[in-house]
Amino acid sequence: MAKVKSLAELKAMREKLQSTLDLREKSNDPDSLVQIKVAMATCGIAAGAKQVMEHMMEKADELKLGIVFTQTGCMGYVFGHVDNNRADEILTKYVMNNEMVEGVIPVNYETI
């Protein structure tokens, strides 16, 4: 371990290390952040929810969006059909600009 030689070095170190605690910092105050719940019951996983969730988490990091991802049980809808492209749309349209993404929510509903 190289020694810390200046305050600036210490601050740079902090910036670099912050990502390791990022998840804990965010969950300390989850109510103030966007939360995305991915239905990961057997049906969801079979339909590819795990890959989509991983993709979304990477994309959210890339876009520097502070989002808490959690997995939940079955939401009762085995549709929604979010794939990687749809996931990107949800992040860029809905999360960033508050625009609804067409075709993801069943037609009769505005929200779930």
Added chain:
Amino acid sequence: MHVLVCGGTGCQASASAQIIENFQRILAEKGLQNEVQVVRTGCFGFCEKGPIVKIMPDNTFYTQVKPEDVEKIINEHIIKGRKVTDLLYLDPENKEHVSDSKHMGFYRKQLRIALRNCGFINPENIDECISRGGYEALGKCLSEMTPQQVIDEVTKSGLRGRGGAGFPTGVKWGLCAKNKCDEMYVICNADEGDPGAFMDRSIMEGDPHSIVEAMAICGYAIGATHGLVYIRAEYPLAIHRLQVAIAQAREYGLLGKDIIPAGYPPSASRHRPGPRIRPAR
């Protein structure tokens, strides 16, 4: 996902070490060891309901967890995303289970200052401390402030001793700084003699670096070159964690001779071997 398991004295007495071992073993069996990080933290402050296990990011607070509950938490919560209701805190008034500690009566009104890192970081990992701003105050004092400015700032802050007399810390430091002698010591009295009090132990076990940093700041302000922490032998975990913290701080060059600043002041006491621990026997 992070699993925080309390590693304070209270929870350790009710098998939290076994809980951590079970988490690590079962997660490894399921191939989840890289996705879920198990962290031994300091005290959450709710020892009565220990051992405490906190799951993040959904901030689920499990109470009185037994080693044999671990498999259920992994299978239900971590894998399937379903909380284990039986292990959630039961509100004594409305008899409802509370999942997030923020909504528990006990925590709702708390604003943690000295204990902000307890139950949040791994106290034996200096990186986690630094990522929450640890040692930056020391860095600032050493590189941007004179000892007198540090003393003035502490005086202005209104910080006072909690020993009963409420003596203003800045005044104390100012008096010490005036007293010139060959060798000065900062002594941290961590004996915690008051019956039934465990807050000092909580800090030492949960955020030991904050004590090391504070002592170094005090040393700089008053011109001391050595530090001593006086701890009772009944606090073996606190002694261990402080020793780890001191060793890590030395390794990082945050404690010892010629630390951090090149700047200010040019020659004043930049010679800090740092605290040593003296357990009372």
